[in-house]
Amino acid sequence: MTDRICVGAIAGAFGVNGEVRLKSFTAEPADIANYGPLTTEDGKKVFTVNLTRPITGGLGARLTGVVTREDAEALKGVTLWAPRDALPSLPDDEFYHTDLIGLEVVDTGGQILGRVRAIFDHGAGDILEVVGGKTVLLLPFTRAVVPTVDVTAGRIVADPPGNDE
Structure with a gap:
């Protein structure tokens, strides 16, 4: 932070x-x-x-x-x-964008997906841009897709759409 x-x-x-x-x-x-x-x-x-x-x-x-x-x-x-x-303190389920940039993102099985490079808001809600090597994922920043954000541990757990294999 x-x-x-x-x-x-x-x-x-x-x-x-x-x-x-x-x-x-x-x-x-x-x-x-x-x-x-x-x-x-x-x-x-x-x-x-x-x-x-x-x-x-x-x-x-x-x-x-x-x-x-x-x-x-x-x-x-x-x-x-x-x-x-x-700045005002935030409730537990809200975050300053600057605190999310750089956090490691893993899927629900613990597989590393990458790190948050940017957060976009085009009007329908925030989208996390996650970069892992040459792979870029755009994840809706919703509780369903991103169930866990642990800023202190520097980690986000995500369940990307279509990851039901």
Whole structure:
């Protein structure tokens, strides 16, 4: 587990006075302003986020130290990170994506399937991308397909569809 979690990204400038277009990765998008101050991935820049308005595809926001459109444009693509202890604790059956990346995945018989490389959400629920050698599995992140997640042990038990042999 990491001590910081990516909670958003700057999608570019909004307007001419240093406002940014902010994409929030939090369950409630506006909560991104409550987890600050936020840092860049390398930790070299620190921002306090003040949300200004909802906009298409994200939120309008002012960041400390960003005063011109050029300042805002220069930050396009920068990810924003919050300290883990600023985020709410989760129920036992919910996980931060960052905690799942890299976990070993085994089937119900103990056979290693690979490691979680990414988690996708295309609207119908999370999908785990599991890579083992040259094999890539996409598993629905449901209790039926993924009955056990043990972050402490670094392991996920999965029962992939079509694995009834």
